[in-house]
Structures are given as C-alpha cells and as structure tokens.
Amino acid sequence: MKRKEFIKKATLGSFAAIIGTEIVFGSKILEGYTPLALQETDPFKLFKKNPEMVVLNDKPWNIEAQAHLLDDKITPNSSMFVRNNGLIPENIDIDSWTLTIDGESVTKEKTYTLTELKSKFKQHTYQLTIECGGNGRSEFDPPAKGNQWTVGAVHCASWTGIRLRDVLEDAGIKSNAVYIGFHAKDIHLSQDPKKEPISRGCPMPKALQDETILAFKMNGKDIPIVHGYPLRLVAGGWPASVSGKWVDRISIRNKIHDGAKMTGTAYRIPCKPVAPGEKVKDEDMCIIESMPVKSLITYPKTGAIIKKGEALKIRGHAWAGELEVTKMEYSIDFGSTWTTCPIESPSNRLAWQHFSATVNFPQEGYYEVWARATDTNGKAQPMLLPGWNPKGYLNNACHRIAIKVK
Amino acid sequence: MTKEERFRAQVKKVYRLVVFTFSLFIVTGGILVYYMFNPNFLNFDSNTETFVVTPIELDEDRIENGIHVSTGLVDADGLMTVVNNCTNCHSAKLVTQNRMSAEGWNTTIKWMQETQNLWDLGKNQEVIVSYLVKNYPPKSKGWRMVLTDIDWYELED
Numbered sequence: 001m002k003r004k005e006f007i008k009k010a011t012l013g014s015f016a017a018i019i020g021t022e023i024v025f026g027s028k029i030l031e032g033y034t035p036l037a038l039q040e041t042d043p044f045k046l047f048k049k050n051p052e053m054v055v056l057n058d059k060p061w062n063i064e065a066q067a068h069l070l071d072d073k074i075t076p077n078s079s080m081f082v083r084n085n086g087l088i089p090e091n092i093d094i095d096s097w098t099l100t101i102d103g104e105s106v107t108k109e110k111t112y113t114l115t116e117l118k119s120k121f122k123q124h125t126y127q128l129t130i131e132c133g134g135n136g137r138s139e140f141d142p143p144a145k146g147n148q149w150t151v152g153a154v155h156c157a158s159w160t161g162i163r164l165r166d167v168l169e170d171a172g173i174k175s176n177a178v179y180i181g182f183h184a185k186d187i188h189l190s191q192d193p194k195k196e197p198i199s200r201g202c203p204m205p206k207a208l209q210d211e212t213i214l215a216f217k218m219n220g221k222d223i224p225i226v227h228g229y230p231l232r233l234v235a236g237g238w239p240a241s242v243s244g245k246w247v248d249r250i251s252i253r254n255k256i257h258d259g260a261k262m263t264g265t266a267y268r269i270p271c272k273p274v275a276p277g278e279k280v281k282d283e284d285m286c287i288i289e290s291m292p293v294k295s296l297i298t299y300p301k302t303g304a305i306i307k308k309g310e311a312l313k314i315r316g317h318a319w320a321g322e323l324e325v326t327k328m329e330y331s332i333d334f335g336s337t338w339t340t341c342p343i344e345s346p347s348n349r350l351a352w353q354h355f356s357a358t359v360n361f362p363q364e365g366y367y368e369v370w371a372r373a374t375d376t377n378g379k380a381q382p383m384l385l386p387g388w389n390p391k392g393y394l395n396n397a398c399h400r401i402a403i404k405v406k
Numbered sequence: 407m408t409k410e411e412r413f414r415a416q417v418k419k420v421y422r423l424v425v426f427t428f429s430l431f432i433v434t435g436g437i438l439v440y441y442m443f444n445p446n447f448l449n450f451d452s453n454t455e456t457f458v459v460t461p462i463e464l465d466e467d468r469i470e471n472g473i474h475v476s477t478g479l480v481d482a483d484g485l486m487t488v489v490n491n492c493t494n495c496h497s498a499k500l501v502t503q504n505r506m507s508a509e510g511w512n513t514t515i516k517w518m519q520e521t522q523n524l525w526d527l528g529k530n531q532e533v534i535v536s537y538l539v540k541n542y543p544p545k546s547k548g549w550r551m552v553l554t555d556i557d558w559y560e561l562e563d
Contacts, residue, residue, distance in 0.1 A: 059497035141547035145514060148503045189495040190523035264517075302553070304561035312561075368553065384549040402556045 043082075047226045050078040056147045060084040060189060060197075061226065065152030067399065068301035070317070073354055074127060075155035077224050083132050083153060084226070085261065086197025089185040089246050094230045099167070099214070103181070103251030107172025114230060118216065120170070121162035126211050127351035128236030129156045129319040130243055131291050133267050136395025139385055142277045144392025151296060151399060156317065156352040159234045161215035164250070165208045173204075173252055180207045181257030182233050182244035199259025200241050200267065201251075206289070211236055211350050214247070236350030237321040239267050239288050239393075262287070269389040276388035290321030292386070293375040294396040295328065295355070302401035308364050312403065315356040318343060320375035327374040328355040332367050332403075335383050343373075361405045370400045478502060484537030487530050495522065505544040511535045 043063060044051050050069055056062040061084045069079040094114055102109045112120070132153035137144050168180070181201035188195035206212060215223060215234045223229040228245030235242040241261065251257070261267060268285040270278075295318035306312055318325040328343040341357035361367055374380040381398045467486075468475045477489055477498035492501055506514065512535060518524035527534065 055499070056503060057497050057499045059495075059500075139547060139551065141549075143505045143544055143547075145504055145506065145510070147500070188523075192523055195523070260521075264521075300561055301559075303556045303558045305558055306561050310563075397550065400553065402553050404558065 047082065047224065048077055049080075049082075053079070053081075054150075054152070056149070060086055061088070062147045064149055065155070066301075067151050067296050067298055067316075067401070069298075070152065070155065070296060071298040071315070073156075073317075074219065075157050076219065077157075077227070080155045080157060080227065081132065081149075081153040082226050083147070083240060084186070084197075084245075085241075086186040086188050088226060089187060092185075092225070092230060092246075097230055098248060099231060100249045101167060101171035101252065102249065103177075104254040105174040105177035105252040107174060110171040112167070114216070117162060117167070117214065117231075121166045123160055123162055123216075124210075124213060125158055125160040126213065126234075126236070126348050127156055127158050127346075128211060128234055129154065129350060129352045130234070130236060130240045131294070131319070133239030133241060133288055133291070133393045134391065136397065137392035139395055139397065140276075140388060140392040141385075142388075144390065146391060153240070154294075154296070154319075156319070157218050158220065159213060159215040159232075160217035160220070161213040161232075161234070163210060164212045164214055164233065165210075167214065168207065168250070168252060171252075174254070176254045177204050177252050178255060179203055179253040179257045181251045181253055181259045181262070182247050183249035183251070183259070184244050184246040185248055186246050196260045198241060198244070198261045199257070200244065200262055201253070201257040201259070202235055202238060202242050203256075203289075206235060206238065206242075209235075211348065237290055237319075239291060241267055256287070265391045267393070268391075269387075269393055273387050274389070278388075280390055288393055290323070291319075292394055292396040293320040293323070293325060293373050293379055293381055294318065294399075295325070295371045295373040295381065296399050297369060297371050297401050300401070300403075304401075305404045305406055306361075308361075308405055310405075312359045312361070312369075313356065314359055314369060314371075314401075315354065316371060316399075317352040317354055318371075318373035319352040320373065322350070323375040323377060324349075325353050325373045326376050327380075329372045329374075330357055330359065331370045331372070332359060332361060334368065335370060335398075338372065361403070364405050367403045367405065368400045369403055370398045372398050480541045482537060482541050484533040487533045488537050491525075491527060491530060491534060495524075501538070502542060505542055506538070507544065508535050508539050511538050 043049060043055055043061060049063060052069055053063050053065055056064060061082050063082040065079045065081055097114050098111050099117060100109065100111045132149060134146055135149045135153035136151065137146055138148040138150050179201055181199055183196060183199050186197050188197050212235045215232045216230065217223060218227060223232055231247050233244040233247050264282060265285065267288050269288055270280045271284055271286040274280055295316060297314055297316040299315045314330065318328055324346060325343055327340060329338040329340050331338045341355055343355045344353050346353050359369060372381050381396050383398050385395060385397050466476045469481045472481050474481055474485055474489065477493055479485055479488060479498050479502065515524065515527065515531060
C-alpha cells in the first residue's frame, strides 16, 4: 500500500532521477505500474527509515537501529528495526482481510473481518518492548549463524488493538489448549506457496495476558506495511518472532505449536548450559520464552569528546522481558565500581523503562560508560557474553559507549 | 484531345501521384523519426523536463577492487558458482555476514535443502564451501570485543 502511494505521488521526473536515466517511452507507462528498476529499491524511502539505520540483509529485509537512534521514549517508525523471514505480502486488501481462529482446541472455528474485530472487541493501547531473540548475535564466539545483529534489534512503540484473549474466548477455548500458533500472509523466500516463512506462537498463559494484543495501529497510525499491516500479533517481552506480522489465522493447539521456526535451533537454546561451539541435539533444545534483563545507553552517541571538568549527561532505556527493572547502574572504570542511577517505572507492564544520570570523570583520558540493569528476580546483565548457544540468542551483555575527556 | 495530349495528361497524373506518395513518405518518416526521439510530443499534457542521462550499471558480472559489484562478494575461485546457487532466494548479504567452518557451511546447506527448497548442489557444493571458508573465515572474538570503529565527535551541550 505504501509503495503504491509512493508511486502515485512520484512523477516520471522523479522516476528518472531515482533510476539515473530517462525512461524512454516513459509517458506510455500505465498508471500504477512500477518500473522494474524501482522495485525493491532504497529501503530508507520505501519503509521511511532513518538513513543511519543499518541494512543487514535486503532479501529478506533485515534492518537494525544504532543505539543513539533509539533515544525516544516511544520508538518512532523511523528507528524501528525490521526483521523479516520471508517476503512482504503483496496486494493487501483490508476489505477482504479476515482472521480465522481454528485448531484442535477451538470450540468452534470462527472467521472475522477486520471491521468485525474492530467493532466487536474493546480496544487497548500499550507500550510494548519487542526485541529480536538474536539481538547481539554478532558478539558470539564461535560465531552463530543468522543475521549479525549488534544492539539495535529492539524497540518500544505504542500499539493499539484488541486483546487476543477476547477473540480466543469468543471462538471458545477447549480445556486441553496448550499453545497458540499464528499463520500469516508473507511469502516464503523460495516462493513455494505451500511453505510458511515463519509460524510461531506462545503458551496459553502468555496468549491470555492483558497485554497480548492483535494490533491495528502503531504509534496512533495504521501499522506500516513492513511492520505487519493490517494486523499484527504483539506479545511484548518475548522474542519478537512471537509477534507475528500480517496475521490471518491463529490456531489454538492441543500441543506445543510446530510451525516454521518453532523447531530445530530456531528460537531455541540448550536446556542445559553448553561450552562454546558444543553440538546440541534437537531434543536438548528448549524454546525461548521471556527475554532477559537488558539496557541501552541511547544518549550520547558513542564517541563523544567532552572537555575536562564537564559533567556528562547520559540516558537510555532498560527492560526485563516479563519482569521489571528494579535497579540501574553505570560504571566508568570497567566494572570496578558501579553507581546507581534513577530508573522510571514502566508506563505499563512490558514497556521499557527510562534511566538518566550525570557522570563525572576524574581526569583526562579514554573512558567507557557501561550500563547494567537488574530485574525483579535480582538477575543483572553480565559484563561478558552470557552462555553460548548454537544460534546466538539472548545476548544481554552490558551496553557501553566510548568517551574521551580532553 | 489528341493521343499525344492524352498521354501527357496521363504522365502528369502519374508524376503527381509519385510526388504525392513520396512527400507522404517523407512527412510520415519525419514524424516517426521525430517520435522516436521525442516520444512525448503527442501527449500535450505531459511536462517537457529533460534529464541528465547517466547510464545504469547493467553489467551484472562487473568486478571492482576485487569485489563482485552486484552482490558484494569477494572475487575469487568459485565466485560465480556461489552467485548462481546462493543468491536466488536470499541476498548475498546473508552469506557475507556469516563466518563458518566447512562443517558449519555443510550443515547450513543441508538445513536449506531440508527446509528451504535448496536444490542438490552436486560437485558445486565443494566449490562453494571452499570459497566461503577461504574468503569468509571465522574471526576470534573472545568473551567481549574491544570497541572499534569509533566515530569521534565533539559533544555540544
């Protein structure tokens, strides 16, 4: 839809400017046709992303933020990471879009139009932290397979929609229900229509939480197409892959959902700790549920040079999956000493929390400011990498920025 | 009318027809040639901006500074085998981001064949894996890397 709008607004002149040559017979192009050279072009324009975002992969699209781009309390679209497993669905028609609730454990299979969903169920708005399970993968040694995310595959936007619980209960949940699994309209990379790029889900207790919603809006507007327009499942605090985009079917399962990327090494970690590089059998892998405690310094951008005697204001966000952050600390001496700083309460459960501090440096030189959050269970972020796992998930090691005092 | 006059009249008629046909040909040809260079001239509502023509990069196999321009892959033995087998479904960026041993790549290829519809690579598998291991070897990172590539700037308050 966005691409169509973009094309509509664009004149032949701008086509030519983008392609870098004149389109011969340009005037004969049918209205609404996208010249081949314009398809899948500049992702920053296509998805309205900040030019400082980093493209890790262009087929499928995987784009991450840098820490300083995530400074807003509520993340704007321009700084939100993109993690797609397949190709974005084409020709989305909201009038014919439906959501079906089915599965072994549904009382009666039911299908709803978007209008029905919007009018029949009460709408709620929550700020929800969504972090890619593989955020921080690039630091693992031996390296882990997949997109090499650094720190920017996390965001906390404001999502508006209806509770998944309300819809599931309307269709009816049998007492033997254990899991839900979503199905969506994205296209498998091999173009095989029988294959789903991703079909994940969560256990019933997570599916029935107040904050687990089927969202229509993000930051008060229609969800951008790349983030799941027109309907996205949003399950804050869990790996972002649970928050399925372009959802058109949700199955209530009588067993753990076995869709694409629920098995093997995908979004699973060894049930028991293993040595770096160790081989792990499939049956010894466990599905990731809540994400671990973590934080990011979003101001200033790493590399700041300040004058001797000047105090440095820092700020950022901290989150803890299903839990809350109860303590925030920073260190300027590589963890020898830590100073506690204020951390705000979340605006609602599963929203990230904001911290700020004023840092003084004893003398000129090179420093690193390290940030460390602690959750309600007393677990703090490690300074080194946490346990190695075959696919490099759950790296919640302390974030740090480099500072020079002159 | 004498026979001769009638003949003259006929010649004139033929002459006019030839001239007319020829002019028609010239005019039509002229219009067509003009149209070839100015395809917009019949659309009276279209704008008449002109654009600087910069040729698009059409050579998909161009190598620049040892890099295969259209994929970003290193130019070395096996490059085109990798391009032809590994960039159909996903971008080459997914390949160059990853660093694995031969065993790791073979496992990944097996996974792609089992779940992602990758075809049997035959003898090419060895070519591809040795290209990847040689040109994209794993780097040791330890338990935490030193911060690198810092873009230093004066912080204004």
